[in-house]
Amino acid sequence: MQQAVFAFRLQGSPIRCVSFGCGHINNTFQVETDAGRKYVLQEINTHVFKKPVELMENVTAVTSFLRRRITDPRGVLHFVPACTGKYWHQDEEGRYWRCYEYVSGFCLETPETDEDFYESAVAFGGFQELLRDFPAATLHETIPEFHNTLDRYRLLKEAVAADRCGRATEVAAELDFILHREDEAGTLQRLRESGELPLRVTHNDTKLNNVLLDEKTRKALCVLDLDTVMPGLSLYDYGDSIRFGAATAAEDEQELDRMELDLHRFDVYTQGFTASCPSLTVLERELLPLGAKTMTLEVAVRFLTDYLEGDHYFKTAYPHHNLVRTRTQLKLVGDMEHKWSDMQALVAAGN
Numbered sequence: 001m002q003q004a005v006f007a008f009r010l011q012g013s014p015i016r017c018v019s020f021g022c023g024h025i026n027n028t029f030q031v032e033t034d035a036g037r038k039y040v041l042q043e044i045n046t047h048v049f050k051k052p053v054e055l056m057e058n059v060t061a062v063t064s065f066l067r068r069r070i071t072d073p074r075g076v077l078h079f080v081p082a083c084t085g086k087y088w089h090q091d092e093e094g095r096y097w098r099c100y101e102y103v104s105g106f107c108l109e110t111p112e113t114d115e116d117f118y119e120s121a122v123a124f125g126g127f128q129e130l131l132r133d134f135p136a137a138t139l140h141e142t143i144p145e146f147h148n149t150l151d152r153y154r155l156l157k158e159a160v161a162a163d164r165c166g167r168a169t170e171v172a173a174e175l176d177f178i179l180h181r182e183d184e185a186g187t188l189q190r191l192r193e194s195g196e197l198p199l200r201v202t203h204n205d206t207k208l209n210n211v212l213l214d215e216k217t218r219k220a221l222c223v224l225d226l227d228t229v230m231p232g233l234s235l236y237d238y239g240d241s242i243r244f245g246a247a248t249a250a251e252d253e254q255e256l257d258r259m260e261l262d263l264h265r266f267d268v269y270t271q272g273f274t275a276s277c278p279s280l281t282v283l284e285r286e287l288l289p290l291g292a293k294t295m296t297l298e299v300a301v302r303f304l305t306d307y308l309e310g311d312h313y314f315k316t317a318y319p320h321h322n323l324v325r326t327r328t329q330l331k332l333v334g335d336m337e338h339k340w341s342d343m344q345a346l347v348a349a350g351n
Contacts, residue, residue: 004041004097007089008080011037026227030102038102039080043095044088049227052096054140056088059098059226061139062131062201069130074103074212074221105212105221110245114268115218116208117245121272123211123220124203124237129277131201136231139201143228146204147236149294150186152301153178159308167308171323174304177330178297185297187290192233197283202232206241234284235291238273242266242292243299247332251299252325259328260335266292267346274350289343293336300329 005014012035020030020040027043044052059079066076078101082089089097111117145151160168160175168175191197203210205228212221244251246265249258270288274280306313307322314322336343 004043004089004091004095005031007082007091007097008039008041008099009083010039010080010099011035017041031099039099040102041097041099043097044227046096049142051140051142052088055142055227056086056096056098058139058142058229060087062134062226062229065134066130072221074105076222077101077103077224077226103212103221104215106215107209107212107224109209111208111265114265116213117265118268118272119213119218119220120206120208120211120241120245121269122276123223124206124241125273125276126220127203127223128200128234128237129279132279134201136199136201139229139231141230143230146228146230147232147295147298148189149298149301150189152298152305153182153185156301156305156308159305163308165308165310171304171308171326174300174323174326174330177333178301178304181297181333184290185294185301188233188235188287188294191283191287197233197235197287198281199231200234202230202234202237204228204230204232204236204240206237207244233291234277234280235287236295238269238288239291239293239295240299241269241273243296243329243332245269246292249328251328252321253328254324256327256331259331261332261339261343263339263342263346266343267350270347271350285347288347289336289340292343293333296329296333296336300326300333303329 005017010033012033014031015034016032017029020028026045029041031039031041044055046052049055063076063079070076079087080099080101081087087098091097108116188197192199203223205225210223210225212224213219214221246262246269248260248262253259274285303314303322303325307326311322316322
Protein backbone atom coordinates (compact mmCIF):
# COMPACT_ATOMS: atom_id res chain seq x y z
CA MET A 1 0.00 0.00 0.00
CA GLN A 2 2.81 2.42 0.89
CA GLN A 3 4.47 1.80 -2.47
CA ALA A 4 1.19 2.12 -4.34
CA VAL A 5 0.60 5.60 -2.90
CA PHE A 6 3.70 6.89 -4.68
CA ALA A 7 2.72 5.27 -7.99
CA PHE A 8 0.10 7.95 -8.71
CA ARG A 9 0.41 11.59 -9.76
CA LEU A 10 -0.81 13.21 -6.56
CA GLN A 11 -0.60 16.91 -5.78
CA GLY A 12 1.94 17.06 -2.99
CA SER A 13 3.66 14.26 -1.08
CA PRO A 14 1.64 11.72 0.93
CA ILE A 15 1.78 12.37 4.68
CA ARG A 16 -1.11 10.22 5.89
CA CYS A 17 -2.77 7.02 4.70
CA VAL A 18 -5.51 5.29 6.73
CA SER A 19 -8.12 2.61 6.17
CA PHE A 20 -11.31 4.15 4.82
CA GLY A 21 -14.98 3.23 4.36
CA CYS A 22 -16.84 0.00 5.04
CA GLY A 23 -16.79 -1.74 1.66
CA HIS A 24 -16.47 -5.52 1.59
CA ILE A 25 -14.88 -6.00 -1.84
CA ASN A 26 -11.86 -3.73 -2.31
CA ASN A 27 -9.25 -2.61 0.23
CA THR A 28 -9.72 1.15 0.56
CA PHE A 29 -7.56 3.89 2.07
CA GLN A 30 -7.76 7.67 2.38
CA VAL A 31 -4.56 9.52 1.50
CA GLU A 32 -3.69 13.07 2.51
CA THR A 33 -0.79 15.06 1.07
CA ASP A 34 1.26 18.00 2.33
CA ALA A 35 -0.54 20.14 -0.26
CA GLY A 36 -3.78 19.66 1.65
CA ARG A 37 -5.30 17.34 -0.96
CA LYS A 38 -7.20 14.14 -0.15
CA TYR A 39 -7.48 11.03 -2.29
CA VAL A 40 -9.01 7.56 -2.12
CA LEU A 41 -6.63 4.68 -2.87
CA GLN A 42 -8.05 1.22 -3.60
CA GLU A 43 -6.67 -2.22 -4.19
CA ILE A 44 -8.98 -3.90 -6.70
CA ASN A 45 -10.19 -7.32 -5.58
CA THR A 46 -9.11 -9.59 -8.43
CA HIS A 47 -10.86 -12.59 -6.89
CA VAL A 48 -14.16 -10.86 -7.68
CA PHE A 49 -13.05 -8.92 -10.75
CA LYS A 50 -10.90 -11.23 -12.83
CA LYS A 51 -10.02 -8.59 -15.44
CA PRO A 52 -9.13 -5.40 -13.55
CA VAL A 53 -7.77 -3.64 -16.63
CA GLU A 54 -11.08 -4.08 -18.44
CA LEU A 55 -12.87 -2.87 -15.31
CA MET A 56 -10.79 0.31 -15.27
CA GLU A 57 -11.30 0.81 -19.00
CA ASN A 58 -15.05 0.80 -18.32
CA VAL A 59 -14.80 3.15 -15.35
CA THR A 60 -12.53 5.69 -17.02
CA ALA A 61 -14.53 5.70 -20.26
CA VAL A 62 -17.78 6.35 -18.39
CA THR A 63 -16.39 9.00 -16.02
CA SER A 64 -14.65 10.80 -18.90
CA PHE A 65 -17.95 10.88 -20.79
CA LEU A 66 -19.79 12.19 -17.72
CA ARG A 67 -17.28 14.98 -17.11
CA ARG A 68 -18.20 16.48 -20.48
CA ARG A 69 -21.84 16.72 -19.36
CA ILE A 70 -21.63 17.66 -15.68
CA THR A 71 -20.64 21.17 -14.58
CA ASP A 72 -20.29 20.43 -10.86
CA PRO A 73 -16.88 18.74 -10.37
CA ARG A 74 -18.40 16.82 -7.45
CA GLY A 75 -20.87 15.16 -9.80
CA VAL A 76 -18.49 12.47 -11.05
CA LEU A 77 -15.47 10.59 -9.72
CA HIS A 78 -12.09 11.94 -10.92
CA PHE A 79 -9.51 9.20 -11.28
CA VAL A 80 -5.85 10.09 -10.92
CA PRO A 81 -3.39 8.69 -13.48
CA ALA A 82 -0.43 6.64 -12.37
CA CYS A 83 3.09 7.75 -13.24
CA THR A 84 2.86 5.45 -16.26
CA GLY A 85 -0.09 7.46 -17.60
CA LYS A 86 -2.52 4.60 -17.05
CA TYR A 87 -5.37 4.84 -14.58
CA TRP A 88 -4.24 1.80 -12.67
CA HIS A 89 -1.02 0.55 -11.14
CA GLN A 90 0.14 -3.05 -10.93
CA ASP A 91 2.66 -3.60 -8.14
CA GLU A 92 5.50 -6.11 -8.03
CA GLU A 93 3.23 -8.73 -6.47
CA GLY A 94 0.70 -8.43 -9.25
CA ARG A 95 -1.91 -6.49 -7.28
CA TYR A 96 -3.89 -3.76 -9.03
CA TRP A 97 -4.44 -0.30 -7.56
CA ARG A 98 -6.34 2.83 -8.52
CA CYS A 99 -6.73 6.30 -7.06
CA TYR A 100 -9.37 9.03 -7.29
CA GLU A 101 -9.92 12.43 -5.76
CA TYR A 102 -11.79 12.44 -2.45
CA VAL A 103 -15.15 14.23 -2.48
CA SER A 104 -16.69 15.40 0.79
CA GLY A 105 -20.16 14.08 1.50
CA PHE A 106 -21.92 11.20 3.21
CA CYS A 107 -23.67 7.93 2.37
CA LEU A 108 -26.58 6.14 4.04
CA GLU A 109 -27.14 2.41 4.42
CA THR A 110 -30.92 2.91 4.53
CA PRO A 111 -33.04 6.01 3.82
CA GLU A 112 -33.83 8.11 6.87
CA THR A 113 -36.54 10.03 5.00
CA ASP A 114 -38.53 9.76 1.78
CA GLU A 115 -36.34 12.54 0.41
CA ASP A 116 -33.23 10.39 0.88
CA PHE A 117 -34.76 7.60 -1.18
CA TYR A 118 -35.98 10.09 -3.78
CA GLU A 119 -32.46 11.51 -4.11
CA SER A 120 -31.04 8.03 -4.74
CA ALA A 121 -33.60 7.62 -7.53
CA VAL A 122 -32.58 10.98 -8.99
CA ALA A 123 -28.93 9.91 -8.85
CA PHE A 124 -29.38 6.57 -10.58
CA GLY A 125 -31.98 7.78 -13.06
CA GLY A 126 -29.80 10.77 -13.87
CA PHE A 127 -26.80 8.48 -14.29
CA GLN A 128 -28.60 6.61 -17.06
CA GLU A 129 -29.94 9.78 -18.63
CA LEU A 130 -26.51 11.41 -18.82
CA LEU A 131 -25.14 8.25 -20.44
CA ARG A 132 -28.05 7.72 -22.85
CA ASP A 133 -25.81 8.46 -25.85
CA PHE A 134 -22.83 6.45 -24.61
CA PRO A 135 -22.19 3.37 -26.81
CA ALA A 136 -23.06 0.83 -24.12
CA ALA A 137 -22.08 -2.14 -26.27
CA THR A 138 -18.44 -0.98 -26.19
CA LEU A 139 -18.20 -1.66 -22.44
CA HIS A 140 -16.74 -4.89 -21.11
CA GLU A 141 -18.92 -7.24 -19.07
CA THR A 142 -16.91 -7.22 -15.84
CA ILE A 143 -19.12 -10.04 -14.53
CA PRO A 144 -20.38 -11.97 -17.58
CA GLU A 145 -24.13 -12.78 -17.71
CA PHE A 146 -24.62 -10.91 -14.43
CA HIS A 147 -28.32 -10.16 -14.98
CA ASN A 148 -29.11 -12.89 -17.48
CA THR A 149 -31.98 -14.33 -15.47
CA LEU A 150 -32.37 -17.27 -17.83
CA ASP A 151 -28.76 -18.21 -17.21
CA ARG A 152 -29.28 -17.84 -13.45
CA TYR A 153 -32.10 -20.38 -13.72
CA ARG A 154 -29.78 -22.71 -15.66
CA LEU A 155 -27.20 -22.54 -12.89
CA LEU A 156 -29.86 -23.21 -10.27
CA LYS A 157 -31.06 -26.33 -12.09
CA GLU A 158 -27.48 -27.57 -12.34
CA ALA A 159 -27.03 -27.03 -8.61
CA VAL A 160 -30.23 -29.00 -7.90
CA ALA A 161 -29.11 -31.85 -10.15
CA ALA A 162 -25.65 -32.02 -8.56
CA ASP A 163 -26.99 -31.55 -5.01
CA ARG A 164 -23.43 -31.49 -3.65
CA CYS A 165 -24.50 -30.75 -0.09
CA GLY A 166 -27.64 -32.92 0.03
CA ARG A 167 -29.86 -29.88 0.53
CA ALA A 168 -32.20 -30.14 -2.46
CA THR A 169 -34.97 -32.05 -0.70
CA GLU A 170 -35.37 -29.41 2.01
CA VAL A 171 -35.97 -26.59 -0.49
CA ALA A 172 -38.76 -28.23 -2.53
CA ALA A 173 -41.25 -25.44 -1.74
CA GLU A 174 -38.79 -22.70 -2.69
CA LEU A 175 -37.89 -24.47 -5.92
CA ASP A 176 -41.53 -24.92 -6.84
CA PHE A 177 -42.18 -21.20 -6.28
CA ILE A 178 -39.17 -20.20 -8.38
CA LEU A 179 -39.66 -22.64 -11.24
CA HIS A 180 -43.35 -21.76 -11.52
CA ARG A 181 -42.25 -18.21 -12.46
CA GLU A 182 -39.41 -19.13 -14.82
CA ASP A 183 -41.10 -18.03 -18.03
CA GLU A 184 -42.01 -14.59 -16.70
CA ALA A 185 -38.57 -14.20 -15.13
CA GLY A 186 -36.95 -14.52 -18.56
CA THR A 187 -39.05 -11.76 -20.14
CA LEU A 188 -36.52 -8.95 -19.76
CA GLN A 189 -33.66 -11.06 -21.11
CA ARG A 190 -35.70 -12.05 -24.16
CA LEU A 191 -36.67 -8.41 -24.79
CA ARG A 192 -33.02 -7.42 -24.45
CA GLU A 193 -31.97 -10.06 -26.97
CA SER A 194 -34.69 -9.02 -29.42
CA GLY A 195 -33.72 -5.35 -29.15
CA GLU A 196 -37.17 -4.30 -27.96
CA LEU A 197 -35.58 -2.83 -24.83
CA PRO A 198 -32.65 -0.44 -25.43
CA LEU A 199 -29.20 -1.40 -24.25
CA ARG A 200 -28.01 1.17 -21.72
CA VAL A 201 -25.09 1.81 -19.41
CA THR A 202 -26.18 0.33 -16.10
CA HIS A 203 -24.66 0.58 -12.64
CA ASN A 204 -25.84 -2.84 -11.39
CA ASP A 205 -25.43 -2.11 -7.67
CA THR A 206 -28.03 0.58 -7.06
CA LYS A 207 -28.12 0.61 -3.29
CA LEU A 208 -28.50 3.91 -1.43
CA ASN A 209 -24.99 3.60 0.01
CA ASN A 210 -23.60 4.02 -3.50
CA VAL A 211 -24.95 7.56 -3.72
CA LEU A 212 -22.89 10.41 -2.26
CA LEU A 213 -25.11 13.03 -0.62
CA ASP A 214 -24.28 16.67 0.10
CA GLU A 215 -23.69 17.25 3.81
CA LYS A 216 -25.70 20.49 3.87
CA THR A 217 -28.50 19.98 1.37
CA ARG A 218 -28.73 16.15 1.43
CA LYS A 219 -29.07 16.32 -2.36
CA ALA A 220 -27.39 13.63 -4.47
CA LEU A 221 -23.90 14.61 -5.62
CA CYS A 222 -22.73 11.59 -7.56
CA VAL A 223 -22.91 7.85 -8.00
CA LEU A 224 -20.12 5.81 -6.41
CA ASP A 225 -18.68 2.29 -6.87
CA LEU A 226 -18.63 1.95 -10.64
CA ASP A 227 -16.97 -1.47 -10.71
CA THR A 228 -20.09 -3.21 -12.00
CA VAL A 229 -20.87 -0.63 -14.71
CA MET A 230 -21.74 -2.70 -17.77
CA PRO A 231 -24.11 -2.78 -20.72
CA GLY A 232 -27.60 -3.71 -19.52
CA LEU A 233 -31.20 -2.60 -19.07
CA SER A 234 -32.58 0.38 -17.18
CA LEU A 235 -34.95 -2.07 -15.49
CA TYR A 236 -32.02 -3.82 -13.81
CA ASP A 237 -30.98 -0.68 -11.94
CA TYR A 238 -34.52 0.42 -11.17
CA GLY A 239 -35.59 -3.05 -10.08
CA ASP A 240 -32.69 -3.66 -7.73
CA SER A 241 -33.24 -0.29 -6.06
CA ILE A 242 -36.86 -1.21 -5.37
CA ARG A 243 -35.89 -4.68 -4.14
CA PHE A 244 -33.51 -3.20 -1.61
CA GLY A 245 -34.95 0.21 -0.76
CA ALA A 246 -38.72 -0.34 -0.84
CA ALA A 247 -38.64 -3.53 1.22
CA THR A 248 -39.82 -3.29 4.80
CA ALA A 249 -37.20 -5.68 6.19
CA ALA A 250 -33.57 -6.67 5.70
CA GLU A 251 -32.82 -9.29 3.06
CA ASP A 252 -31.91 -11.78 5.79
CA GLU A 253 -34.87 -11.11 8.10
CA GLN A 254 -35.96 -14.41 9.65
CA GLU A 255 -39.47 -13.22 10.56
CA LEU A 256 -41.03 -13.40 7.11
CA ASP A 257 -44.15 -11.51 8.17
CA ARG A 258 -41.98 -8.40 8.42
CA MET A 259 -41.08 -8.49 4.73
CA GLU A 260 -43.33 -6.75 2.25
CA LEU A 261 -43.25 -4.05 -0.40
CA ASP A 262 -43.72 -0.50 0.86
CA LEU A 263 -45.92 0.98 -1.85
CA HIS A 264 -45.25 4.53 -0.69
CA ARG A 265 -41.48 4.07 -1.04
CA PHE A 266 -42.10 2.35 -4.38
CA ASP A 267 -43.96 5.44 -5.55
CA VAL A 268 -41.32 7.83 -4.21
CA TYR A 269 -38.50 6.05 -6.02
CA THR A 270 -40.48 5.65 -9.24
CA GLN A 271 -41.22 9.38 -9.35
CA GLY A 272 -37.56 10.29 -8.85
CA PHE A 273 -36.24 7.74 -11.34
CA THR A 274 -38.66 8.57 -14.16
CA ALA A 275 -38.33 12.34 -13.64
CA SER A 276 -34.54 12.19 -13.88
CA CYS A 277 -34.50 9.78 -16.86
CA PRO A 278 -37.00 11.21 -19.38
CA SER A 279 -35.44 9.17 -22.20
CA LEU A 280 -37.07 5.99 -20.85
CA THR A 281 -39.18 4.44 -23.59
CA VAL A 282 -42.88 3.70 -23.24
CA LEU A 283 -42.08 0.00 -22.88
CA GLU A 284 -39.39 0.63 -20.26
CA ARG A 285 -41.85 2.63 -18.16
CA GLU A 286 -44.58 0.04 -18.58
CA LEU A 287 -42.25 -2.73 -17.39
CA LEU A 288 -40.94 -0.99 -14.27
CA PRO A 289 -42.97 -3.26 -11.94
CA LEU A 290 -41.64 -6.31 -13.78
CA GLY A 291 -38.12 -4.95 -13.34
CA ALA A 292 -38.62 -4.90 -9.58
CA LYS A 293 -40.12 -8.37 -9.49
CA THR A 294 -37.52 -9.89 -11.82
CA MET A 295 -34.54 -8.51 -9.91
CA THR A 296 -35.99 -9.74 -6.62
CA LEU A 297 -36.63 -13.19 -8.04
CA GLU A 298 -33.18 -13.30 -9.63
CA VAL A 299 -31.50 -12.53 -6.31
CA ALA A 300 -33.55 -15.29 -4.68
CA VAL A 301 -32.33 -17.69 -7.37
CA ARG A 302 -28.73 -16.64 -6.70
CA PHE A 303 -29.09 -17.10 -2.93
CA LEU A 304 -30.67 -20.53 -3.36
CA THR A 305 -28.05 -21.63 -5.89
CA ASP A 306 -25.30 -20.65 -3.47
CA TYR A 307 -27.05 -22.48 -0.64
CA LEU A 308 -27.24 -25.68 -2.71
CA GLU A 309 -23.59 -25.37 -3.72
CA GLY A 310 -22.29 -24.90 -0.19
CA ASP A 311 -22.34 -21.12 0.41
CA HIS A 312 -19.15 -20.26 -1.42
CA TYR A 313 -20.19 -16.95 -3.05
CA PHE A 314 -22.15 -14.92 -0.50
CA LYS A 315 -20.71 -14.44 2.97
CA THR A 316 -22.80 -16.26 5.57
CA ALA A 317 -23.05 -15.92 9.34
CA TYR A 318 -24.76 -19.25 10.04
CA PRO A 319 -25.52 -22.51 8.16
CA HIS A 320 -28.94 -21.57 6.75
CA HIS A 321 -28.19 -17.91 6.07
CA ASN A 322 -28.60 -18.15 2.30
CA LEU A 323 -31.83 -20.10 2.67
CA VAL A 324 -33.20 -17.37 4.94
CA ARG A 325 -32.19 -14.79 2.34
CA THR A 326 -33.93 -16.83 -0.36
CA ARG A 327 -37.17 -16.95 1.63
CA THR A 328 -37.24 -13.21 2.33
CA GLN A 329 -36.83 -12.44 -1.36
CA LEU A 330 -39.56 -14.89 -2.31
CA LYS A 331 -41.82 -13.35 0.32
CA LEU A 332 -41.18 -9.97 -1.28
CA VAL A 333 -41.97 -11.37 -4.73
CA GLY A 334 -45.23 -12.77 -3.39
CA ASP A 335 -46.17 -9.42 -1.88
CA MET A 336 -45.40 -7.68 -5.18
CA GLU A 337 -47.77 -10.06 -6.91
CA HIS A 338 -50.42 -9.27 -4.31
CA LYS A 339 -49.93 -5.53 -4.93
CA TRP A 340 -49.37 -5.80 -8.68
CA SER A 341 -52.32 -3.69 -9.79
CA ASP A 342 -51.32 -0.99 -7.29
CA MET A 343 -47.74 -0.96 -8.61
CA GLN A 344 -48.97 -0.66 -12.20
CA ALA A 345 -51.38 2.13 -11.26
CA LEU A 346 -48.65 4.14 -9.51
CA VAL A 347 -46.36 3.82 -12.52
CA ALA A 348 -49.15 4.80 -14.92
CA ALA A 349 -50.06 7.81 -12.79
CA GLY A 350 -46.56 9.19 -13.14
CA ASN A 351 -46.32 8.81 -16.92
